[in-house]
Amino acid sequence: xxxxxxxxxxxxxxxxxxxxxxxxxxxxxxxxxxxxxxxxxxxxxxxxxxxxxxxxxxxxxxxxxxxxxxxxxxxxxxxxxxxxxxxxxxxxxxxxxxxxxxxxxxxxxxxxxxxxxxxxxxxxxxxxxxxxxxxxxxxxxxxxxxxxxxxxxxxxxxxxxxxxxxxxxxxxxxxxxxxxxxxxxxxxxxxxxxxxxxxxxxxxxxxxxxxxxxxxxxxxxxxxxxxxxxxxxxxxxxxxxxxxxxxxxxxxxxxxxxxxxxxxxxxxxxxxxxxxxxxxxxxxxxxxxxxxxxxxxxxxxxxxxxx
Amino acid sequence: xxxxxxxxxxxxxxxxxxxxxxxxxxxxxxxxxxxxxxxxxxxxxxxxxxxxxxxxxxxxxxxxxxxxxxxxxxxxxxxxxxxxxxxxxxxxxxxxxxxxxxxxxxxxxxxxxxxxxxxxxxxxxxxxxxxxxxxxxxxxxxxxxxxxxxxxxxxxxxxxxxxxxxxxxxxxxxxxxxxxxxxxxxxxxxxxxxxxxxxxxxxxxxxxxxxxxxxxxxxxxxxxxxxxxxxxxxxxxxxxxxxxxxxxxxxxxxxxxxxxxxxxxxxxxxxxxxxxxxxxxxxxxxxxxxxxxxxxxxxxxxxxxxx
DNA sequence: ACAACGCAATACCCTGGAGGTATGATCCGG
DNA sequence: CCGGATCATACCTCCAGGGTATTGCGTTGT
Numbered sequence: 236x237x238x239x240x241x242x243x244x245x246x247x248x249x250x251x252x253x254x255x256x257x258x259x260x261x262x263x264x265x266x267x268x269x270x271x272x273x274x275x276x277x278x279x280x281x282x283x284x285x286x287x288x289x290x291x292x293x294x295x296x297x298x299x300x301x302x303x304x305x306x307x308x309x310x311x312x313x314x315x316x317x318x319x320x321x322x323x324x325x326x327x328x329x330x331x332x333x334x335x336x337x338x339x340x341x342x343x344x345x346x347x348x349x350x351x352x353x354x355x356x357x358x359x360x361x362x363x364x365x366x367x368x369x370x371x372x373x374x375x376x377x378x379x380x381x382x383x384x385x386x387x388x389x390x391x392x393x394x395x396x397x398x399x400x401x402x403x404x405x406x407x408x409x410x411x412x413x414x415x416x417x418x419x420x421x422x423x424x425x426x427x428x429x430x431x432x433x434x435x436x437x438x439x440x441x442x443x444x445x446x447x448x449x450x451x452x453x454x455x456x457x458x459x460x461x462x463x464x465x466x467x468x469x470x471x472x473x474x475x476x477x478x479x480x481x482x483x484x485x486x487x488x489x490x491x492x493x494x495x496x497x498x499x500x501x502x503x504x505x506x507x508x509x510x511x512x513x514x515x516x517x518x519x520x521x522x523x524x525x526x527x528x529x530x531x532x533x534x535x536x537x538x539x540x541x542x
Numbered sequence: 543x544x545x546x547x548x549x550x551x552x553x554x555x556x557x558x559x560x561x562x563x564x565x566x567x568x569x570x571x572x573x574x575x576x577x578x579x580x581x582x583x584x585x586x587x588x589x590x591x592x593x594x595x596x597x598x599x600x601x602x603x604x605x606x607x608x609x610x611x612x613x614x615x616x617x618x619x620x621x622x623x624x625x626x627x628x629x630x631x632x633x634x635x636x637x638x639x640x641x642x643x644x645x646x647x648x649x650x651x652x653x654x655x656x657x658x659x660x661x662x663x664x665x666x667x668x669x670x671x672x673x674x675x676x677x678x679x680x681x682x683x684x685x686x687x688x689x690x691x692x693x694x695x696x697x698x699x700x701x702x703x704x705x706x707x708x709x710x711x712x713x714x715x716x717x718x719x720x721x722x723x724x725x726x727x728x729x730x731x732x733x734x735x736x737x738x739x740x741x742x743x744x745x746x747x748x749x750x751x752x753x754x755x756x757x758x759x760x761x762x763x764x765x766x767x768x769x770x771x772x773x774x775x776x777x778x779x780x781x782x783x784x785x786x787x788x789x790x791x792x793x794x795x796x797x798x799x800x801x802x803x804x805x806x807x808x809x810x811x812x813x814x815x816x817x818x819x820x821x822x823x824x825x826x827x828x829x830x831x832x833x834x835x836x837x838x839x840x841x842x843x844x845x846x847x848x849x
Numbered sequence: 850a851c852a853a854c855g856c857a858a859t860a861c862c863c864t865g866g867a868g869g870t871a872t873g874a875t876c877c878g879g
Numbered sequence: 880c881c882g883g884a885t886c887a888t889a890c891c892t893c894c895a896g897g898g899t900a901t902t903g904c905g906t907t908g909t
Binding site: 546569570572573574576577593594595 | 867868869870871875876877
């Protein structure tokens with residue numbers, strides 16, 4: 236049996252007349268007669284009673300009509316869904332994020348993606364940098380978000396956003412009272428650094444920046460993530476350099492200060508990583524959305540990184 | 543798209559290798575390659591990633607695999623069900639009965655049919671004789687059960703069972719005390735007759751039998767059905783001739799008596815009626831069951847009509 | 850009663866496409 | 880760098896689906 240048989244069968248059943256059905260199907264009447272005969276023969280069932288006025292369905296034919304319509308709609312649905320999946324408009328995207336990245340741009344990004352591709356289910360996973368690389372290679376995720384990534388041969392990167400750094404200062408801290416905080420001031424106060432995981436990381440960046448200015452920071456704590464760092468700062472453990480988006484965290488007991496006279500490179504990138512070999516149209520759509528969003532933000536003038 | 547395409551697609555997806563899939567499908571590899579290419583082209587979607595080790599499904603391909611398996615099983619189910627319907631093993635049979643016929647043979651008959659054809663849904667309708675004829679012609683029912691049917695050109699009949707007649711007598715009635723009740727005795731006692739509906743009916747049969755013996759019965763009541771008649775007899779309204787199966791009704795206050803020296807024709811047929819033009823295999827199966835059951839009953843020796 | 854019409858079925862032809870064989874293009878492992 | 884495996888391409892064959900012409904049959908209309 237063939238989908239053609241079913242299509243023809245439905246037409247004949249609905250027209251109750253082979254001639255009209257043939258016209259509707261844009262074929263001539265005799266082949267249609269034969270196809271119906273074939274179908275009946277193959278099933279071993281009489282589907283129509285031939286009357287001088289046309290074709291009348293038998294009970295078995297009635298049943299097949301139901302089933303055939305069902306199958307037809309399922310086939311239509313299958314092609315349509317497969318096409319949408321092929322265009323990246325239907326499916327699933329597994330995304331890895333890390334703690335503090337969720338603070339700023341990622342929620343708006345995911346929202347924008349969801350609006351453009353409502354039938355793509357986005358699944359979030361919390362992963363460290365190295366876990367992300369591994370998960371990408373094992374295809375457990377399709378994209379990851381990261382900072383300070385060492386390059387890998389098979390992993391592509393796309394810059395999502397660039398954020399300036401701010402200093403989180405306890406309210407009672409001497410630096411909180413200064414009108415202007417200078418980078419060099421960091422030499423005299425204990426610093427909270429993060430993340431404590433895989434190197435190179437944000438920690439190395441800050442140590443590097445300090446080295447450029449000829450001092451080595453006094454490290455009071457190394458913690459896992461920005462949230463913990465700011466929380467510790469709020470408790471007076473020390474000051475802490477954070478991406479601008481961390482201002483989302485408004486702990487009592489902590490204020491944010493711009494840092495003047497900072498060395499070049501006093502910012503941090505958020506990048507998106509993916510398998511270079513990944514051909515998935517959903518991934519392509521996601522990366523495209525990232526670029527479109529970055530575009531939109533920069534055109535809006537007051538981009539986050541300029542805050 | 544074609545069912546062939548789906549079948550081939552499933553095979554390739556499952557084998558992850560065109561060559562092996564071709565073997566499994568009993569065709570050679572190149573046509574299979576082409577069919578897959580066609581399918582991809584028609585959908586406008588890449589379904590497989592070609593690797594040096596075989597064919598790997600894309601996400602869109604994964605989705606289509608699900609859908610295709612679904613469609614395949616639906617097609618299989620459709621053919622199987624249609625075939626069963628064509629053999630009368632699946633479907634629906636609308637059966638008309640009238641009041642008292644339900645007392646005896648019809649329940650066992652329906653039970654036997656249900657056992658043989660468990661997937662045929664039997665729907666019962668209560669109808670009078672004339673309603674049955676009309677409903678048959680309008681295809682609202684496929685079979686009816688009846689007694690004393692006037693012949694119709696387009697309606698076929700099949701004898702279901704023949705039942706002797708018994709006399710239902712009030713317990714306190716003089717005839718209840720006689721050791722032997724003779725047919726001629728009926729001349730002296732008021733009779734309850736039924737059914738009061740369309741003629742000719744059971745009533746005419748009894749009046750005819752009496753006429754053969756040269757008397758006209760004294761009619762105390764005409765009622766609609768056997769159950770009412772026996773109930774009235776139990777209340778002392780008179781005596782009443784009923785088919786043997788009415789002994790199912792064991793009212794207090796009524797006893798059943800054989801009638802001796804009855805004229806020939808002192809029995810009543812239960813017949814099954816159907817449209818002669820009806821080709822439905824379900825009807826055929828039902829009529830066949832009726833004959834098989836009658837056969838079984840007569841072979842069992844103590845047939846109901848001999849009770 | 851017979852002609853005219855409508856419908857499905859049959860006879861016969863033609864062509865597109867499914868399937869076959871042979872071969873090429875790539876990539877991997879030894 | 881070669882042998883083997885895999886998918887793709889080229890080209891041929893042949894069947895089956897589609898077309899035209901016609902028949903068969905029952906109903907209808909005059």
